[in-house]
Amino acid sequence: MEVAQVFHMNKGAGETSYAKNSSVQSKIISIAAPVTEEAIIQVLITNWPESMGIADLGCSSGPNALSVISEIIDVIYSKCCHLGRPPPELRISLNDLYSNDFNDIFVSLPAFYNKKKENMGTGGLGACFISGVPGSFYGRLFPSKSLHFVHSSSSLHWLSQVPPRLDSKASVAINKGKVYISKSSPQSVLDSYSQQFHKDFSVFLKSRSEEVVLGGRIVLSLMGRSSMDPTTEESCHHWELLAHALMSMVSEGLIPEEKVDTFNAPYYAPCAEEVRLEIQKEGSFIMDRQEAFEIDWDGGVDVCNTIETISSGQRVAKTIRAVVESMLESHFGREIMDDLFRRYAKMVDNHLSKTRTKYINLVVSFIRVDKIEG
Amino acid sequence: MEVAQVFHMNKGAGETSYAKNSSVQSKIISIAAPVTEEAIIQVLITNWPESMGIADLGCSSGPNALSVISEIIDVIYSKCCHLGRPPPELRISLNDLYSNDFNDIFVSLPAFYNKKKENMGTGGLGACFISGVPGSFYGRLFPSKSLHFVHSSSSLHWLSQVPPRLDSKASVAINKGKVYISKSSPQSVLDSYSQQFHKDFSVFLKSRSEEVVLGGRIVLSLMGRSSMDPTTEESCHHWELLAHALMSMVSEGLIPEEKVDTFNAPYYAPCAEEVRLEIQKEGSFIMDRQEAFEIDWDGGVDVCNTIETISSGQRVAKTIRAVVESMLESHFGREIMDDLFRRYAKMVDNHLSKTRTKYINLVVSFIRVDKIEG
Numbered sequence: 001m002e003v004a005q006v007f008h009m010n011k012g013a014g015e016t017s018y019a020k021n022s023s024v025q026s027k028i029i030s031i032a033a034p035v036t037e038e039a040i041i042q043v044l045i046t047n048w049p050e051s052m053g054i055a056d057l058g059c060s061s062g063p064n065a066l067s068v069i070s071e072i073i074d075v076i077y078s079k080c081c082h083l084g085r086p087p088p089e090l091r092i093s094l095n096d097l098y099s100n101d102f103n104d105i106f107v108s109l110p111a112f113y114n115k116k117k118e119n120m121g122t123g124g125l126g127a128c129f130i131s132g133v134p135g136s137f138y139g140r141l142f143p144s145k146s147l148h149f150v151h152s153s154s155s156l157h158w159l160s161q162v163p164p165r166l167d168s169k170a171s172v173a174i175n176k177g178k179v180y181i182s183k184s185s186p187q188s189v190l191d192s193y194s195q196q197f198h199k200d201f202s203v204f205l206k207s208r209s210e211e212v213v214l215g216g217r218i219v220l221s222l223m224g225r226s227s228m229d230p231t232t233e234e235s236c237h238h239w240e241l242l243a244h245a246l247m248s249m250v251s252e253g254l255i256p257e258e259k260v261d262t263f264n265a266p267y268y269a270p271c272a273e274e275v276r277l278e279i280q281k282e283g284s285f286i287m288d289r290q291e292a293f294e295i296d297w298d299g300g301v302d303v304c305n306t307i308e309t310i311s312s313g314q315r316v317a318k319t320i321r322a323v324v325e326s327m328l329e330s331h332f333g334r335e336i337m338d339d340l341f342r343r344y345a346k347m348v349d350n351h352l353s354k355t356r357t358k359y360i361n362l363v364v365s366f367i368r369v370d371k372i373e374g
Numbered sequence: 375m376e377v378a379q380v381f382h383m384n385k386g387a388g389e390t391s392y393a394k395n396s397s398v399q400s401k402i403i404s405i406a407a408p409v410t411e412e413a414i415i416q417v418l419i420t421n422w423p424e425s426m427g428i429a430d431l432g433c434s435s436g437p438n439a440l441s442v443i444s445e446i447i448d449v450i451y452s453k454c455c456h457l458g459r460p461p462p463e464l465r466i467s468l469n470d471l472y473s474n475d476f477n478d479i480f481v482s483l484p485a486f487y488n489k490k491k492e493n494m495g496t497g498g499l500g501a502c503f504i505s506g507v508p509g510s511f512y513g514r515l516f517p518s519k520s521l522h523f524v525h526s527s528s529s530l531h532w533l534s535q536v537p538p539r540l541d542s543k544a545s546v547a548i549n550k551g552k553v554y555i556s557k558s559s560p561q562s563v564l565d566s567y568s569q570q571f572h573k574d575f576s577v578f579l580k581s582r583s584e585e586v587v588l589g590g591r592i593v594l595s596l597m598g599r600s601s602m603d604p605t606t607e608e609s610c611h612h613w614e615l616l617a618h619a620l621m622s623m624v625s626e627g628l629i630p631e632e633k634v635d636t637f638n639a640p641y642y643a644p645c646a647e648e649v650r651l652e653i654q655k656e657g658s659f660i661m662d663r664q665e666a667f668e669i670d671w672d673g674g675v676d677v678c679n680t681i682e683t684i685s686s687g688q689r690v691a692k693t694i695r696a697v698v699e700s701m702l703e704s705h706f707g708r709e710i711m712d713d714l715f716r717r718y719a720k721m722v723d724n725h726l727s728k729t730r731t732k733y734i735n736l737v738v739s740f741i742r743v744d745k746i747e748g
Contacts, residue, residue, distance in 0.1 A: 005484055051517055091517050093505065098484055103477045106508040110379055110472055129517055131467065132506040134480040143425055143465050143503055 019062030021322035058155025061101035163192035173261035180239035209284035224362035313349030393436030432529025435475035537566035547635035554613035583658035598736035687723030
């Protein structure tokens with residue numbers, strides 16, 4: 001599977017779209033907002049650039065796609081207004097993979113600009129240029145020293161590729177019946193995933209180090225884990241249940257077993273230590289803040305305040321489906337998706353009735369400095 | 375009609391798509407290529423920028439969308455290779471209106487990059503960053519002094535709006551039974567169109583003057599006319615026939631007459647003099663080259679070398695439909711489109727059997743200079 005070309009959030013605005021099923025990611029953006037705001041203000045007041053380059057990596061589509069840059073614009077304008085300084089020209093880049101639904105984002109821009117102009121009052125919205133930059137953030141995306149602030153939410157846990165030993169083309173299936181790290185996976189599976197993450201994250205840092213100016217900052221939030229052990233429930237049980245759902249279809253003859261054996265997700269939930277060490281090793285950035293939050297699998301929807309009558313399991317299944325369906329479809333075919341996610345929803349409901357497993361979300365904020373040769 | 379939000383080339387790759395019906399625009403790009411190449415080389419060798427900003431305005435979608443930048447990249451790399459200099463970092467922006475099919479362009483980028491890398495041989499493709507910039511070029515699109523070369527083909531004859539006196543909301547219909555300037559149009563119609571063009575083109579020049587560096591260049595090719603008279607066949611007969619097709623449907627009770635009376639195209643084919651005068655008046659640019667070409671309505675397809683069995687009229691109708699359908703649909707409704715363009719094809723065949731009317735395409739190349747206060 002060519003991840004950079006296949007992978008995208010579900011398009012459109014239908015029942016299974018990412019636009020309709022991205023409240024968990026929205027919640028993660030909100031929780032990380034204070035860290036984002038602090039970083040953007042620090043970039044602003046320590047650099048006062050005339051023209052400020054800002055990028056949101058893995059912006060996706062739907063309501064979340066413009067929410068981060070909306071917040072960033074508001075913070076900058078409000079700070080400049082407070083200090084009586086003219087706001088910088090803003091060069092804002094929205095990045096995602098080639099098959100992301102950029103059309104969805106772009107048609108919503110006229111309304112976005114109008115709303116911002118209204119909110120800004122008499123001052124108006126100053127020079128603010130929004131562009132779409134398609135491509136993988138595991139490689140160069142932007143001109144040298146063109147960015148002051150880089151943000152990425154719910155994206156860096158996606159690897160550039162399935163680790164080679166776990167890829168569908170690998171000669172031996174070493175993670176049979178599973179789709180990610182599992183308690184029963186051999187050590188070689190754990191090692192392959194961890195190696196791929198380190199390789200990818202170091203390329204990410206190297207690429208950004210060339211694009212971000214000295215004093216520029218990066219804020220990332222991504223799925224992670226709180227312990228060194230990558231087989232804990234918090235970091236892999238949502239994949240474990242997906243493997244169960246697939247295997248239940250295998251047992252009924254709906255999918256060949258070999259199909260499950262040869263699928264593994266290009267995903268890795270690192271622990272804070274792994275992220276920190278890789279940043280130290282690369283040497284172009286120093287860590288400013290690092291935090292971890294727990295997130296409910298269904299985003300912690302307040303059932304009393306919603307007219308929705310669907311179960312937690314169904315909500316979780318819709319959230320996961322909106323994200324991973326493009327990859328599953330390319331491997332298993334479109335026809336099994338409805339059945340698969342019905343089974344998955346039931347298994348999630350059953351699991352959550354016994355244990356309220358949560359995701360761990362890491363938020364890291366770091367600063368571009370003169371390279372520390374290690 | 376909000377032109378900036380409604381107007382787009384027909385999406386997808388179907389029978390009526392722009393991707394399948396844009397050979398006239400492709401031919402125009404080819405004819406203007408020597409002017410484009412000369413301008414880009416002049417920018418390169420007189421500036422030698424480390425990082426070079428390039429924009430294609432009104433890039434559309436389909437095969438033409440990447441053809442201009444492909445040519446530009448080749449010219450730059452070949453010149454640098456010839457002179458033994460490292461190529462500059464290329465910042466390439468593809469612009470079109472908000473509802474343009476950017477997804478279509480972006481999914482074709484991996485193959486585009488791969489092909490370029492292959493063609494470049496051992497030197498490889500250097501730093502080359504392609505982004506999508508949605509919005510109207512009748513206004514600012516890019517950061518200050520960020521561009522070295524701007525190109526636009528088959529786009530500047532589209533106005534930012536229908537001239538206000540001719541808009542569907544105008545209290546009196548002054549161009550009854552017509553959709554553009556016609557021999558029978560009153561002088562007020564001619565004046566309204568000409569005023570809108572001058573207003574729009576001056577905003578275009580003012581916007582670009584802030585974005586283009588001194589010594590930077592702009593090459594535009596657009597539909598025009600060879601005489602001062604805006605009612606000549608070459609500049610308006612393709613609209614005249616569209617009005618005839620619509621009126622034939624009115625006479626059969628298929629469209630209310632009032633619908634035709636209140637539709638006018640946001641289009642203007644200027645003469646070379648009008649373009650030159652506006653550039654002089656704005657004062658930030660000096661003219662380098664100006665040329666005019668004749669183009670067959672059907673792109674001059676060599677019938678002997680094509681397996682197509684459709685008539686010239688059908689080819690012209692498909693070409694026009696792929697461009698204007700979004701606007702006609704928003705005013706007249708989708709249901710009449712097939713019928714309308716069948717009628718149109720017949721009328722074009724009938725016309726071309728008597729007179730081989732051609733389009734006039736203007737190509738202008740101009741240079742950003744210190745503002746000449748006029």
